[in-house]
Amino acid sequence: MLSVHQSDFQLIDLAINGDDRAFQHIVERHQRLVATASMNMVGDMDIAQEIGQQTFIRFYKAMHSFKKEAKLSTYLTRIAINLSLNHLKRKQTFAQRSLDLSKAINVKADSDTLDNKQVVHMALQMLDHKHRSVVVLRMIQGYSTDETADILEIPKGTVLSRLKRGLEKLKKHLKEDLKYELS
Amino acid sequence: MNYLDQLLRKQQYDFGSDFSSRVLNATTAIKDRSPSVHWFLLGAAATIGLCALSIYILEGHLSIDTFLGTDGLYNDTLIDYLNIQ
Numbered sequence: 193m194l195s196v197h198q199s200d201f202q203l204i205d206l207a208i209n210g211d212d213r214a215f216q217h218i219v220e221r222h223q224r225l226v227a228t229a230s231m232n233m234v235g236d237m238d239i240a241q242e243i244g245q246q247t248f249i250r251f252y253k254a255m256h257s258f259k260k261e262a263k264l265s266t267y268l269t270r271i272a273i274n275l276s277l278n279h280l281k282r283k284q285t286f287a288q289r290s291l292d293l294s295k296a297i298n299v300k301a302d303s304d305t306l307d308n309k310q311v312v313h314m315a316l317q318m319l320d321h322k323h324r325s326v327v328v329l330r331m332i333q334g335y336s337t338d339e340t341a342d343i344l345e346i347p348k349g350t351v352l353s354r355l356k357r358g359l360e361k362l363k364k365h366l367k368e369d370l371k372y373e374l375s
Numbered sequence: 376m377n378y379l380d381q382l383l384r385k386q387q388y389d390f391g392s393d394f395s396s397r398v399l400n401a402t403t404a405i406k407d408r409s410p411s412v413h414w415f416l417l418g419a420a421a422t423i424g425l426c427a428l429s430i431y432i433l434e435g436h437l438s439i440d441t442f443l444g445t446d447g448l449y450n451d452t453l454i455d456y457l458n459i460q
Contacts, residue, residue, distance in 0.1 A: 212399060219395040224387065231388040244390055248398045249405070312382045331383040363379065374378055 200264040208255055218264070219248050225265055225333065226272045232328045233276035235317040243279060247272045269333065270343045273325055280321050311372050315365040323358030330355050 198206075200221070206214035226247050230240040250271050251258075258267070306314075316324055329340040330351070341348045366372040431437045440446035 212403070215402065216395045216399050219398050223394050224389045227388040227390045228386070232386055237388075240388070241390055241394070244394065245398055245401060249401055252402045252405070308382055309385055312386060316386070327383070328386075331380060332386045334384075359379070366379075 201260050204255060204258060204260075204264070207252075215252065218251075222265060222268050223248075226268055228333060229269050229272040229328060230276050232313070232316055232332055233273065233321075233324060234279055235313065239279065240276075243272060243275045246275055250275075266335075266339060266343060269329070269335070273329070273343060277321055277325065311366065311370055315362050315370055315372075318365045318369065319358055319361055323354050323361060326351055326354040327358040327362065331359070 198217075200218065203214045203218050203221075207218065223244065226244045227240060230243040230247070231237060234240050234243065247268055251268060258264075316327065319327065325344060326340060329335045329343060330337070335343065337348050337351050341351045344351070346354075363374065366374060427437060427442065430441050434441045434446075438446070
């Protein structure tokens with residue numbers, strides 16, 4: 193019998209033994225985390241959903257060998273971030289990036305009705321991948337510096353320097369490109 | 376916590392209520408595509424059964440020796456031994 197109190201590991205054991213409802217429960221429990229990671233990274237909900245689906249399918253295939261000393265949330269975030277980075281590397285040519293940037297600026301220039309979330313989202317998309325991934329993990333998803341370093345497989349010092357630089361760039365994009373006042 | 380930190384904390388998203396069902400459908404499709412252990416076992420049993428049947432037709436009877444092809448080996452060995460004697 194499934195309950196909301198069951199741990200991720202208990203649900204994984206049930207799912208390995210063929211309980212589809214347990215696997216669905218894992219997806220429901222972690223989909224928000226995966227959605228936040230992928231949407232903030234790729235900036236498009238359709239692509240983010242595709243990445244989200246791939247994330248859980250990859251986990252499903254590797255579930256038997258999942259090491260239970262790792263946190264499932266961290267494991268899923270790592271897959272989602274890696275798939276997002278792969279997508280960005282594959283698709284985002286310099287020309288496309290410039291086009292997206294100018295489109296974002298024009299949207300803001302034409303409209304003052306965008307809410308804070310949309311404006312911050314635009315500014316995030318203007319960051320390069322390496323700074324964006326650190327800002328997303330540390331500031332949006334609330335992972336510690338150690339966890340962020342572990343997910344991105346980079347040294348802690350690199351996380352700290354990318355975070356500092358990423359936040360500076362983000363403020364600059366908000367103020368200068370999107371004319372947004374940080375009060 | 377400064378204002379930018381607060382704004383960033385609000386950048387949360389969700390895929391919607393039907394997302395988990397779509398993932399489950401995708402994983403079910405994967406399961407359906409991969410042959411289960413049951414089919415491998417059935418295939419192995421059918422192969423052994425066919426082997427046994429063909430041995431029975433060729434030899435007229437079925438035993439461990441005929442199945443392993445060692446029934447002639449014992450006789451040959453015995454004849455060789457008698458010849459030497």
